[in-house]
Amino acid sequence: MEDRDLGGLMQAFEVANVITENSSTRTLLLKGRLESAQPGQFVMVWLPEVGEKPYSIASAVPLALTVSSVGTVSGKLAHLQPGERVWIRGPLGKGFRLMGEKHLLVGGGYGAAPLAFLAKSALKQGGQVKVCLGAKSEADLLMERRLVDMGSQVWVATEDGSKGFQGLVTSLTEQMILEERPDCVYACGPTGMLVALAEVCKRYQLPAQLSFEGIMRCGVGLCGSCELLEEICKQVGLPSGWLACHDGPVARFDGGR
Amino acid sequence: MDELLETTFLGIGLKNPLVVASGVLGTSASLMERAAREGAGAVTSKSTGSEAWAGHANPVTLAWGNSVINAIGLTNPGCQEELPILVETKRRLNALEVPLFASIFASTAMEFGEVARVIAQAEPDLIEVNISCPNVASDFGEPFSANCASAAAVTRSVRSAVSIPISIKLAPNVPNLAQIAQAVVAEGADAITAINTVPAMLIDAYASRPVLKNKTGGLSGAAIKPIALRAVWELAQAISVPIIGTGGVASGLDAAEMIMAGASLVGVGSAVVNGGPAVFRQIAQELSEFMQQEGYQSLEEMRGKAL
Numbered sequence: 218m219e220d221r222d223l224g225g226l227m228q229a230f231e232v233a234n235v236i237t238e239n240s241s242t243r244t245l246l247l248k249g250r251l252e253s254a255q256p257g258q259f260v261m262v263w264l265p266e267v268g269e270k271p272y273s274i275a276s277a278v279p280l281a282l283t284v285s286s287v288g289t290v291s292g293k294l295a296h297l298q299p300g301e302r303v304w305i306r307g308p309l310g311k312g313f314r315l316m317g318e319k320h321l322l323v324g325g326g327y328g329a330a331p332l333a334f335l336a337k338s339a340l341k342q343g344g345q346v347k348v349c350l351g352a353k354s355e356a357d358l359l360m361e362r363r364l365v366d367m368g369s370q371v372w373v374a375t376e377d378g379s380k381g382f383q384g385l386v387t388s389l390t391e392q393m394i395l396e397e398r399p400d401c402v403y404a405c406g407p408t409g410m411l412v413a414l415a416e417v418c419k420r421y422q423l424p425a426q427l428s429f430e431g432i433m434r435c436g437v438g439l440c441g442s443c444e445l446l447e448e449i450c451k452q453v454g455l456p457s458g459w460l461a462c463h464d465g466p467v468a469r470f471d472g473g474r
Numbered sequence: 475m476d477e478l479l480e481t482t483f484l485g486i487g488l489k490n491p492l493v494v495a496s497g498v499l500g501t502s503a504s505l506m507e508r509a510a511r512e513g514a515g516a517v518t519s520k521s522t523g524s525e526a527w528a529g530h531a532n533p534v535t536l537a538w539g540n541s542v543i544n545a546i547g548l549t550n551p552g553c554q555e556e557l558p559i560l561v562e563t564k565r566r567l568n569a570l571e572v573p574l575f576a577s578i579f580a581s582t583a584m585e586f587g588e589v590a591r592v593i594a595q596a597e598p599d600l601i602e603v604n605i606s607c608p609n610v611a612s613d614f615g616e617p618f619s620a621n622c623a624s625a626a627a628v629t630r631s632v633r634s635a636v637s638i639p640i641s642i643k644l645a646p647n648v649p650n651l652a653q654i655a656q657a658v659v660a661e662g663a664d665a666i667t668a669i670n671t672v673p674a675m676l677i678d679a680y681a682s683r684p685v686l687k688n689k690t691g692g693l694s695g696a697a698i699k700p701i702a703l704r705a706v707w708e709l710a711q712a713i714s715v716p717i718i719g720t721g722g723v724a725s726g727l728d729a730a731e732m733i734m735a736g737a738s739l740v741g742v743g744s745a746v747v748n749g750g751p752a753v754f755r756q757i758a759q760e761l762s763e764f765m766q767q768e769g770y771q772s773l774e775e776m777r778g779k780a781l
């Protein structure tokens with residue numbers, strides 16, 4: 218399994234193996250490594266005749282993607298079989314940077330995709346990893362087993378109460394911040410969740426690293442398509458004109474410390 | 475502030491000669507403000523047409539080394555929606571004393587005049603007339619930059635529609651660039667922007683098809699710097715209006731070379747991939763250092779030195 222330096226261009230990767238995560242989500246393990254990739258970075262994934270979309274790097278060695286089937290590109294990706302190919306460019310953007318020793322990871326929906334990669338790096342450094350996972354219901358949960366098996370401690374929030382805490386993952390996270398006093402919060406999920414978490418972390422003067430989404434077209438900071446809305450920048454305290462593909466996807470906040 | 479880099483272009487004062495090229499960071503007031511804060515001497519907005527246009531589907535861009543290929547396809551909200559964005563941008567750039575160049579395109583010469591009239595209400599310092607995008611032939615027909623008559627017709631239409639300065643943006647892939655430039659200058663163009671991207675394509679052997687959804691795209695960045703230098707050098711000898719020399723500039727030396735080829739201002743687009751929006755400050759600083767080392771007192775002294 219060779220380490221690949223894509224140098225910006227698209228390269229074909231063969232699917233080596235497929236893991237079913239839940240009813241709509243699969244992880245594609247690809248033949249090849251992207252050793253320079255950091256947790257929180259993303260790649261642009263191209264399927265000829267179908268399209269090209271951004272996906273978080275779920276693992277770098279081997280390169281893996283966790284895809285929830287919701288539409289055109291994800292639907293095709295999630296149903297690929299071993300031996301079929303995907304085309305990748307990246308790694309792109311700025312990822313998470315581990316801070317301190319007590320890490321609190323938060324994932325909403327398929328936002329859990331990059332967390333296993335982050336948890337793995339944190340544990341390797343000897344850090345302590347706690348995770349709050351949120352989903353609509355138990356069937357939509359992602360990565361719980363994997364994170365537990367790795368040696369992290371996982372709490373779950375479901376909106377319908379089918380598993381764990383009933384309610385939003387942000388409420389669960391606030392509780393965990395108070396109980397665990399982490400050194401930094403790392404989160405990936407829907408914008409609403411991130412805005413709420415930014416607020417919570419600011420209140421507790423806690424450093425936070427939040428991974429924002431954008432509509433990626435060029436993926437390299439030229440076209441402006443992924444710019445975070447100015448009002449969201451103001452809400453969370455980012456400079457306006459913030460580009461998810463270049464400045465992010467991970468935004469770092471020092472918690473006012 | 476660096477006095478060495480200050481310049482006046484068509485009566486407009488700039489802190490430095492570096493202009494954000496159209497289509498790069500020019501989609502919103504907040505991004506254009508950012509580019510200005512990051513050190514750009516002037517900012518060009520993304521080309522706008524008469525109606526909203528989604529552009530092409532992904533893949534639209536690939537970047538390798540210092541080169542880029544793109545087929546964004548002139549994504550824009552239409553000039554009526556663009557107008558308030560430009561009004562707000564102008565307000566923010568005024569506060570920073572950075573001029574705004576507004577780029578327009580259209581599918582007929584008459585429509586160019588109509589779009590220009592709408593956009594002029596935002597009072598940009600210059601309207602850049604994009605007649606040379608290589609990525610929309612299937613949508614809007616052959617670029618008007620392809621021959622003297624069509625380039626002149628567009629210029630006439632825009633010239634009669636607005637009184638603010640206009641620059642016509644030309645393509646390099648013509649055999650008679652100098653004549654085309656002379657034709658648009660004869661119709662009242664105040665400046666020339668050169669060059670737009672160069673028609674190009676990438677094919678992936680494993681996929682056995684073109685990579686860009688639009689199949690063909692426009693090449694920019696390091697790969698086209700020699701093409702841009704040649705074009706600007708030829709134009710500088712053929713016309714007396716100032717030139718916004720654009721193509722492959724990523725360093726202070728690149729900018730100096732473009733100015734020596736005869737450019738008055740220097741467009742920078744693709745260099746943002748590796749340098750981020752802060753690349754404008756970096757190039758400006760490198761240019762200033764080069765001028766100090768070599769004893770140039772002003773940009774004027776360097777301009778056209780290689781002619």
Ligand SMILES: Cc1cc2nc3c(=O)[nH]c(=O)nc-3n(C[C@H](O)[C@H](O)[C@H](O)COP(=O)(O)OP(=O)(O)OC[C@H]3O[C@@H](n4cnc5c(N)ncnc54)[C@H](O)[C@@H]3O)c2cc1C
Nearest residue numbers: 259270271272273283284285287288289290291330430431
């Ligand atoms: C930095 C970044 C990282 C990402 N990482 C991942 C990842 O690791 N795994 C992953 O599965 N996706 C990820 N995404 C989302 C992914 O890029 C696509 O947007 C998503 O797969 C939908 O694309 P599509 O072509 O399948 O759907 P489309 O055909 O574009 O949409 C079809 C329908 O699905 C709906 N839809 C679109 N996106 C979503 C969504 N996110 N959730 C629910 N409904 C949706 C749309 O409203 C539409 O009705 C990431 C996005 C970004 C910006």
Ligand SMILES: Cc1cc2nc3c(=O)[nH]c(=O)nc-3n(C[C@H](O)[C@H](O)[C@H](O)COP(=O)(O)O)c2cc1C
Nearest residue numbers: 495496497521604669670694695721722742743744
């Ligand atoms: C992603 C991208 C989008 C572009 N969009 C436009 C556009 O809308 N209008 C235009 O006149 N030129 C457009 N261009 C061309 C640039 O303005 C410039 O002429 C060209 O890229 C050469 O400069 P560079 O090598 O510094 O990028 C675009 C270029 C790129 C890379």
Ligand code: FES
Nearest residue numbers: 434436441443462
């Ligand atoms: S996707 Fe083009 S700037 Fe981010």
